[in-house]
Amino acid sequence: MFTECVKAGSFSAAARKLGKVQSAVSQGIANLEIDLGAELFDRSSRKPVLTPEGTRLLYYAQAVLQQVNELEIAARKIEQGDELQVRLALEDGLLSPRLSDILNCFAKLFPATRLEIISASTSAIIQMIKRDKADLGMTFCDQELDAEINQCFIGNLPFYAVCSPEHPLREATEITLHNLFPHRQIVLHGQERTRLDLVPEFSTHIIYADSFLAIREMVRSGIGWSYLPKHLVEEEIQAGRLYKLTPSFDSKPWSPPVETVLAKDRSIGPALNWLANALKGLL
Amino acid sequence: MFTECVKAGSFSAAARKLGKVQSAVSQGIANLEIDLGAELFDRSSRKPVLTPEGTRLLYYAQAVLQQVNELEIAARKIEQGDELQVRLALEDGLLSPRLSDILNCFAKLFPATRLEIISASTSAIIQMIKRDKADLGMTFCDQELDAEINQCFIGNLPFYAVCSPEHPLREATEITLHNLFPHRQIVLHGQERTRLDLVPEFSTHIIYADSFLAIREMVRSGIGWSYLPKHLVEEEIQAGRLYKLTPSFDSKPWSPPVETVLAKDRSIGPALNWLANALKGLL
């Protein structure tokens, strides 16, 4: 009633909008004023105008209504069949700004659905899907097929070969297999010690690390060179904190395939369905 | 009722806490379940346990109660006589981390009072107090007394003389009036072109700027040297981005006096009173 009176500009108009009689609003506001211990409207003129106290308390009242509205929206969404939560497991290399956009969009479309994001290695993600620890996975393509899961190719993620600006490779006139050979390469390594063989290895001196962000730090400190997802190094290359190597044997950036992973048997609700489809346009 | 049932663990216990009869709670929850379109509790066992839907909706319900609580607190505070707003005008050089602590404390103690912070020069602040554009000011001491305002000395703000690490002054073995002379000094300048004469001037090459933050940037870029509030340069000196000059003619850091300014005639509410007192312990 309070906010409606402010919006409508008069008690009578608010009453009409609320489908009640004018005296109901008049008494309702009077009761609220007693409860809050403050005069909300100044009635000295024809139309009631907010007092300073009323103006201040209006913000708090609107905040209450906003929360009530969110409760109701959540209830309607749950009633419609939206899932209570969706657990998305992904390779940390896939956490790009474009993905953030998709997740923001998800939060708007499914306000009642809790979104849990889990970062893990490809093999761990497949295990999580199988054991119902995650609902949807996004991984680098695994060759082997699996009876329990549905895989869906969604695109390629470009990788750049990078080193620190102080690294000796920067001086090389041409990057060939031959002159990459003597330098330390840093390669991603899953938690289960089952190294992904998708990353090409060109060196005998290989260092393993378990996250792309860790690798980026190591490359920046000059320990070695590595292949890293484009979106993780683009800004750094611009800022001169990393140097992009262009191997002569790669005409285009090396881009491994990416796929989504879903359990075959489990039911798919509207939120999970939307998210799985949205991810198809990620790359 | 919903949150109370969750807290209490049973409808009967919740009823006792709410001062109602068990059947009231039982029906109340049943009605809420109809309204929300979801079963909140699983009654198959002796004590009702939250369903997954109930768990999810509980968060939203608690958010509603939180907002209602804040509305009620604000109303009580306004009823007690707390001001609806306090406008604090201060020299930007006085915006220190210690001040932030005081303002956070203020927000907790006076949740219904809007705090407006205005950054301005000393002379502008005094004008704002006189013209009722601000309730409380904090400025560097002004010599002249004024019949309309109450001034209260609260302490001294230490200033450091600083230059950029690349500045030629850094090489000087001793900083004397004589060797400061040929270098550009940057000095604060109010908006009304009435330069504060509290800042000592040692150079014929003087550049004026209208905020300490602007001066800091200029000093960092190597344009000249300046006196700046200690808290604004301490971190920068630590990080090596600024260099502290220790003039031989200053045994201690130069520390101009600071005062609070209040209008003499206007009434002082609890929030304004608290803030004026809290500022006395700032320096």
Add this chain to the structure above:
DNA sequence: TTTATTCATCAATATAGCTGATTAAAATAG
């Protein structure tokens, strides 16, 4: 001045919410 609105007041009424008693089921104790 007349007319149309506006808000406050108040008795009458409708209704949402509460009570108190009862029943059935589940946990606890013996």
Add this chain to the structure above:
DNA sequence: CTATTTTAATCAGCTATATTGATGAATAAA
């Protein structure tokens, strides 16, 4: 396994609250 206690659902009756509808005073527009 039974007796006791505790718990929740149901329902008729009651109560407090919200709402109505009528009235009067005040204000703005015609």
